[in-house]
Amino acid sequence: MLDQFPDSLHPDRLMTHMRALCQDIGPRPSTSPQERQAAEYVERTLRQLGIADVQEQPFKSQASFGWIVIPATAAGVLAMPIAWLGGQWGKLVGSLLLLGGACIVRSAMLVRTPFFQRLIARGNSQNVIVQIPPTGQALRRVFLVGHLDTQKQRFLMPPPRPETSKPINTLALLAAALGGISLLADVLLNRRRIAWWQGVLGAGLVPSLAALLFDETQPHIEGANDNATAVSILLGVVEALKAQPLQHTEVTLLFTGCEEVGCVGMESYLERFAPPKENTYWIDLEMVGTGNLCYVTRHQLLERIFSRFREGGVGGARRSPTPGIGRCGQRYVDLGRSG
Numbered sequence: 001m002l003d004q005f006p007d008s009l010h011p012d013r014l015m016t017h018m019r020a021l022c023q024d025i026g027p028r029p030s031t032s033p034q035e036r037q038a039a040e041y042v043e044r045t046l047r048q049l050g051i052a053d054v055q056e057q058p059f060k061s062q063a064s065f066g067w068i069v070i071p072a073t074a075a076g077v078l079a080m081p082i083a084w085l086g087g088q089w090g091k092l093v094g095s096l097l098l099l100g101g102a103c104i105v106r107s108a109m110l111v112r113t114p115f116f117q118r119l120i121a122r123g124n125s126q127n128v129i130v131q132i133p134p135t136g137q138a139l140r141r142v143f144l145v146g147h148l149d150t151q152k153q154r155f156l157m158p159p160p161r162p163e164t165s166k167p168i169n170t171l172a173l174l175a176a177a178l179g180g181i182s183l184l185a186d187v188l189l190n191r192r193r194i195a196w197w198q199g200v201l202g203a204g205l206v207p208s209l210a211a212l213l214f215d216e217t218q219p220h221i222e223g224a225n226d227n228a229t230a231v232s233i234l235l236g237v238v239e240a241l242k243a244q245p246l247q248h249t250e251v252t253l254l255f256t257g258c259e260e261v262g263c264v265g266m267e268s269y270l271e272r273f274a275p276p277k278e279n280t281y282w283i284d285l286e287m288v289g290t291g292n293l294c295y296v297t298r299h300q301l302l303e304r305i306f307s308r309f310r311e312g313g314v315g316g317a318r319r320s321p322t323p324g325i326g327r328c329g330q331r332y333v334d335l336g337r338s339g
């Protein structure tokens, strides 16, 4: 079956893109000149394939996920000292800092845009968009997505033992919320003292802040599997589709910027273009080449983004009729046959 591979998807061809992205350009931090160079490389490659209509969508973004979670956690750390020193007003402020900080961190985990987004979105980034129209009438549209930027060499995301992530994060959020509610109760009941366990709750946030700050000092990675492999494959797919377009499926290839700092590129695309949700399918390529071919049809983070757009009536992705997670043994998908 290997001889049926389109030439553009042969490993040697894909490795050319990989070398250009990971070696020639190197680490591609969100909003950086290197991320921009990756976008330019993709645009240049697409134009060399004879695709004239390559769109670039500029947008503003924060340079790191830390710009959201570090201020929120720092607010939580400051809450108890302020409550201790500031009397009843201090307790009120401390309560707001803890509850507000917990809400912001929870929202960040669900990839919701923070209310101070405009303040932190100081960098320039871009999506690269190309559409391959079908030969006949378009009955459906498929979006193939791969991000251009790379993440820092973080220890917290994912943690060494990923299964501990959810309970630890939940516990930290509950502790902050409990601290905030208890301070508010103190104000309402006119209790003056800070209980010892309130101090423990506040102190518990200090290691979290230290870990987040340490993570922030780490260098960015070259991102071979996250996500140059996906970008390379998408470039190979464009070439294959250009030579042999599908019959009834319009394919949009979306090379997004700033995925690693909260899917900002994808959010910007959905806001600006609001694709219809009927007969629209999304395939996001991530970590290609790290092992078995896996797929998820329901992902909490993306689910949140899309459900927000659904609620807002702007458009979004169609829910899969069979949400789940699985592993696929097939070595490749024959685009020609899928129509």
Ligand SMILES: [Zn+2]
Binding pocket: 147, 226, 227, 259, 286, 287
């Ligand atoms: Zn990724």
